[in-house]
Amino acid sequence: MATDLAAEALRTDPLVQLTLDQLRRRTSVKWRTHPEDVLPLWVAEMDVPLAPAVADALRAAIEIGDTGYAHGDGYALALADFAVERWGWEGIAVERTAVVPDVMLGIVEVLRLVTRPGDAVVVCSPVYPPFYAFVRHDAREIVEAPLGADGRIDPAALEDAFRRARQGGRGAAFLMSNPHNPTGVVHTRAELETVAELARRYGVRVVADEIHAPLVLPGAVFTPYLSVPGAEDAFALTSASKAWNLAGLKAALAVAGPQAAADLARLPEEVSHGPSHLGVIAHTAAFRDGTGWLDELLTGLDANRDLLGTLVAQELPGVRWLRPEGTYLAWLDCTALGLHEEGDGPGIVSELAGPARMFLDDARVALSSGHVFGAGGAGCVRLNFATSPAVLREALARMGRAVRGTRT
Incomplete structure (x- = not known):
């Protein structure tokens, strides 16, 4: 019975219904800003199919x-x-x-x-x-x-x-x-x-x-x-x-x-x-x-939130994160990594500096750079976890390897 319930959850969770190949056919900014070897976890677009009611x-x-x-x-x-x-x-x-x-x-x-x-x-x-x-x-x-x-x-x-x-x-x-x-x-x-x-x-x-x-x-x-x-x-x-x-x-x-x-x-x-x-x-x-679809999404996001907390602890032990109560966005404080922060200041969404630049260049994971969010954002990144657990695991594994590489 437990196995059947888990399988049903996978069928209804919108976050696991699209493959990376399907997502890369999209022409929106999330999937066209960076090359195909980059996992895009930056802008607030979700990796989900359209709700059937919509x-x-x-x-x-x-x-x-x-x-x-x-x-x-x-x-x-x-x-x-x-x-x-x-x-x-x-x-x-x-x-x-x-x-x-x-x-x-x-x-x-x-x-x-x-x-x-x-x-x-x-x-x-x-x-x-x-x-x-x-x-x-x-x-x-x-x-x-x-x-x-x-x-x-x-x-x-x-x-x-x-x-x-x-x-x-x-x-x-x-x-x-x-x-x-x-x-x-x-x-x-x-x-x-x-x-x-x-x-x-x-x-x-x-x-x-x-x-x-x-x-x-x-x-x-x-x-x-x-x-x-x-x-x-x-x-x-x-x-x-x-x-x-x-x-x-x-x-x-x-x-x-x-x-x-x-x-x-x-x-x-x-x-x-x-x-x-x-x-x-x-x-x-x-x-x-569309409220039924929304409830299924929230269940998936809750599971991803828990998974992300585990992965941050495993892969990024020097990084502090605030466990989000809402949204599908996670705020990671990477100041312990000691990366220099540069940039033109708040408001320029596409500007990258500090840890976001390192994670893009060395891990091929696109995140939002903290300094564009204003005071208190330098040294931080914002990660969009509205994606599949498989993508989350791969992204955090890449980020962990990149951080370990900067310390060797």
């Missing part, structure tokens, strides 16, 4: 030529139902949502509603590199609030950043990653309540990137930021992009708290022209009909 919805649309402009509130309704089912949260009102091209472009548009050029945007570093690039490109100043050694929000550092952000009476926003990318921390309700209290005290508007919200692993509980007291004037942005591997099918949702509805109403009408109709169809199907 594939069926897209196939049906294509068969009838339904490839026009996006319309309707089905996407928001699907997310609202998903939030009730998965998080017990009934706070998504369709009239306080807007479809945007993707989460990062939606963040830019929301920040334009609540800040002006020259205002400050606080981030908890190390954090997703596009936070730096997109915000600075839009003439806002980044103020960093470094995470604690445990990878969690440090209330004292956040308060200090809020105080600096508001100096001179300028406007400020806090761009929060919830769950946090790259550490995989899932903020607790108590932590989010502290954020809300500090934001209210200092007059800082909160914009929560919750794109990884469906990817909370066993042992943690996701709390939508808009569900905590004091977050009524905040915004959240999300999509099915990360959890169902839909980055190439552009569509996301901006959700406003009750006191932010008037701000969201000022969103320019032309922003709604950016999302793809097929993207809206795919994301709607994922939230509405």
